[in-house]
Amino acid sequence: xxxxxxxxxxxxxxxxxxxxxxxxxxxxxxxxxxxxxxxxxxxxxxxxxxxxxxxxxxxxxxxxxxxxxxxxxxxxxxxxxxxxxxxxxxxxxxxxxxxxxxxxxxxxxxxxxxxxxxxxxxxxxxxxxxxxxxxxxxxxxxxxxxxxxxxxxxxxxxxxxxxxxxxxxxxxxxxxxxxxxxxxxxxxxxxxxxxxxxxxxxxxxxxxxxxxxxxxxxxxxxxxxxxxxxxxxxxxxxxxxxxxxxxxxxxxxxxxxxxxxxxxxxxxxxxxxxxxxxxxxxxxxxxxxxxxxxxxxxxxxxxxxxxxxxxxxxxxxxxxxxxxxxxxxxxxxxxxxxxxxxxxxxxxxxxxxxxxxxxxxxxxxxxxxxxxxxxxxxxxxxxxxxxxxxxxxxxxxxxxxxxxxxxxxxxxxxxxxxxxxxxxxxxxxxxxxxxxxxxxxxxxxxxxxxxxxx
Numbered sequence: 001x002x003x004x005x006x007x008x009x010x011x012x013x014x015x016x017x018x019x020x021x022x023x024x025x026x027x028x029x030x031x032x033x034x035x036x037x038x039x040x041x042x043x044x045x046x047x048x049x050x051x052x053x054x055x056x057x058x059x060x061x062x063x064x065x066x067x068x069x070x071x072x073x074x075x076x077x078x079x080x081x082x083x084x085x086x087x088x089x090x091x092x093x094x095x096x097x098x099x100x101x102x103x104x105x106x107x108x109x110x111x112x113x114x115x116x117x118x119x120x121x122x123x124x125x126x127x128x129x130x131x132x133x134x135x136x137x138x139x140x141x142x143x144x145x146x147x148x149x150x151x152x153x154x155x156x157x158x159x160x161x162x163x164x165x166x167x168x169x170x171x172x173x174x175x176x177x178x179x180x181x182x183x184x185x186x187x188x189x190x191x192x193x194x195x196x197x198x199x200x201x202x203x204x205x206x207x208x209x210x211x212x213x214x215x216x217x218x219x220x221x222x223x224x225x226x227x228x229x230x231x232x233x234x235x236x237x238x239x240x241x242x243x244x245x246x247x248x249x250x251x252x253x254x255x256x257x258x259x260x261x262x263x264x265x266x267x268x269x270x271x272x273x274x275x276x277x278x279x280x281x282x283x284x285x286x287x288x289x290x291x292x293x294x295x296x297x298x299x300x301x302x303x304x305x306x307x308x309x310x311x312x313x314x315x316x317x318x319x320x321x322x323x324x325x326x327x328x329x330x331x332x333x334x335x336x337x338x339x340x341x342x343x344x345x346x347x348x349x350x351x352x353x354x355x356x357x358x359x360x361x362x363x364x365x366x367x368x369x370x371x372x373x374x375x376x377x378x379x380x381x382x383x384x385x386x387x388x389x390x391x392x393x394x395x396x397x398x399x400x401x402x403x404x405x406x407x408x409x410x411x412x413x414x415x416x417x418x419x420x421x422x423x424x425x426x427x428x429x430x431x432x433x434x435x436x437x438x439x440x441x442x443x444x445x446x447x448x449x450x451x452x453x454x
Contacts, residue, residue, distance in 0.1 A: 029278040029450055030055065030267055032255045032291070035063020036436050037424040038282030039238040040092055040443030046245035047095070048451055053247065053276070054239075055269060057254035060231055061239060063284070064401060065436060067229030070394045071319065074229050077396050078315050079342050079355045081192070081330075084222035085212040086437040088444060089234075096237040103233060104224040105329060105347050109133065109214070113332040114383050117184040121221055127156065129218045137185070144181045151175045152214065160211035162204050165408045168194075171203035188332055191339065194405040194433040195311045195359045202407050208431040225329060225347045255283075258291050260418050280446045282424035285403065297417045304412050308427060312365065313401035314358040316376045318390040322351035326384070336379045337364050337372070352391075354380070369395040402434030403427045414446045419453075422446045 027050050031038045034056030045052045060066055068075045082089060082104070090100055100106075109121040109129075117139035121129045134149040154175065162171070168190050172182050187198045193209045194201045213221050226233050239249040250271075257268040258279060265279045281288045289305035292298040316338075326343035333339065337358060344353035356376045358364050364372060373393050380386045403409070403426070411429040414422055424446035425439060432438035 027051075027277045027450065027454070028053070029280060030265075030274070030276040031280045031282055031424075032258075032267070033063060033282035033284070033287075033425075034058075034061040034235060034239075034249060034251070035282065035425075035439065036065055036089075036234060037426065037439040037443040037446075038063070038280070039235045040088075040440040041280050041282060041424050041447040042242055042247060042249075042443075043092060043096060043238050044444050044447035045450065046242050046247050049245070050451070051246040052242065053274075054242070054249045055253045055255050055267070056249065056251045057270075057283075059252050061235035061249070061251070062231040063235075064398060065230040066235075067231035068396065070317070071392050073319065073350065073353065075317055075355075075394065075396070076226075076230050076315075078313050078398055078401060079340075079357050080226070080230060080436060082224040082226070082436060083213050083220065084224065085216050085220035086224075086435075086440075089437050089440045090224075092440060092444075093234050093237070096234065096241040098233065098237060100224070103228060104226055107223045107225065107329065108218070109221040109223060110328075110330075111185070111188060111332065112328065112330075113139070113184060113188065113334045114327075116334040117332075119185060121218060123218050126217045126220075127152075127215065129221070130214050139184055140181060144178050147176055147178065148181060148185065151177060152210070155207055155210065156215055160207040160215065162207065165202055165204045167199055167407055168201040168203045168206045169199045171206075172198075184334065188339070191359050193435070195313060195402040196405045196433070197360050197362075200404065200406050202405050202409060202433075205405050205431070205433050209433065223330070225342070227348045255291065258295065258421065260295060260297075260421065265420055278420040278422065278450050280422045280424050280443075280450070282443060282446070284400075285425065285427045286400070288423060288425065292416075292421070295418070295421075298421070301412050301416060301423075304410055305427070307410070309404040309406070310400040311360045311402050311404045312397065312399045313360075314364060314372065314398075315396045316356040316358075316373055317394040317396070318354045318356065318373075318377065318380075319392045320352040320354060320386065320388055320390050324352045324354070324386060324388060326354065333379060333383055336383070337375050338379050341380070356380075369397070405433040414442065415449055420450075422449050 031054045042052045111119045119137045121133040135145050190198045254270050259266040264275045285305050289302045293302040329343050329346040338356045340357045342355040344350040413429050424443045426434045428442045
């Protein structure tokens with residue numbers, strides 16, 4: 001049970017004459033959106049003794065990383081993976097009461113495409129762990145393994161910074177990565193990290209991810225698979241944390257308008273209008289663009305957000321009899337509709353539950369849900385010999401799951417021309433693609449913009 005959730009309107013500010021330039025030490029910021037960006041901003045503010053009010057239009061927290069209940073089984077709206085290098089996310093989870101070792105199944109870096117390819121990093125000092133993994137990868141020729149290692153060493157030498165952006169595919173081809181090497185290793189990494197086709201994906205953003213994960217320590221490259229749903233993992237705990245620090249989280253409370261005033265910001269909500277010293281807009285890009293589009297000083301930013309395009313993620317959940325299990329917790333397929341499958345029995349003690357994930361745009365979008373389920377079941381039968389029929393299935397299609405992380409994408413800054421209106425979200429300017437770490441880092445940065453004005 002999450003503490004202090006409900007639809008009770010926030011109290012009116014108790015201090016007169018709050019100023020938008022925050023010369024007063026008295027702050028009562030509001031946050032629009034209870035996803036990972038919004039709740040990260042809220043916790044960061046609350047940790048500094050600043051009472052905060054969060055407005056979330058949905059009944060539950062988490063945004064695009066939230067829990068879903070189906071057939072009395074706890075699912076997520078999509079299968080997310082955290083990496084060991086996601087330091088800010090992991091730090092905040094612990095700050096609000098999480099336990100990383102209990103909350104996650106921690107796996108060493110291992111990318112396995114069934115019967116085609118395997119990359120496995122040993123526990124060695126960086127960069128030896130990566131070089132060993134590349135040079136011993138299965139499914140590639142010795143020449144291809146050497147080319148992969150040379151590519152990473154070259155990127156390391158230039159500190160993973162390009163003079164100009166280009167597509168990930170163009171970068172890889174320029175460094176003589178073969179078609180098989182790209183298909184078996186670099187493309188799965190790119191789509192998993194950026195959720196964008198490799199011919200469109202920003203090479204610089206991909207390098208940022210490689211810099212912090214594969215090029216980091218062995219622990220940085222580890223994969224962390226949550227044992228609990230994504231609402232419970234952080235946002236629900238963050239709400240309990242806020243309740244203990246004079247904050248409020250109001251679910252089923254949408255914001256209809258943001259109105260800048262002389263010394264405050266007015267939010268028009270489904271429960272009424274309220275005044276706040278600052279507002280962090282951490283809603284989805286589409287909602288954020290709509291809310292700020294009526295503010296003349298922010299129209300340019302609204303148009304910038306509207307220009308962002310999106311990529312889908314489809315997750316097909318299949319509940320098989322309890323004895324069905326995968327060879328390992330996470331497994332990839334080559335040249336299939338299904339890209340990755342996850343054994344929720346090994347990960348979250350949900351025996352027989354398999355999550356099949358298809359990221360980014362592709363031919364799967366031409367199928368309806370029933371056709372897609374049949375295709376995934378067929379591929380599991382052909383690849384792994386699973387002949388049993390699932391007891392039930394559920395398709396969760398997030399058609400705007402992430403922004404399309406394309407070359408030279410223009411992303412808005414956290415700050416705006418109106419000093420007490422700040423943006424947060426994985427789509428704002430930063431080194432990362434649309435990941436949980438990107439959302440969390442954005443939320444923290446937005447909160448610090450407010451804290452810095454005290």
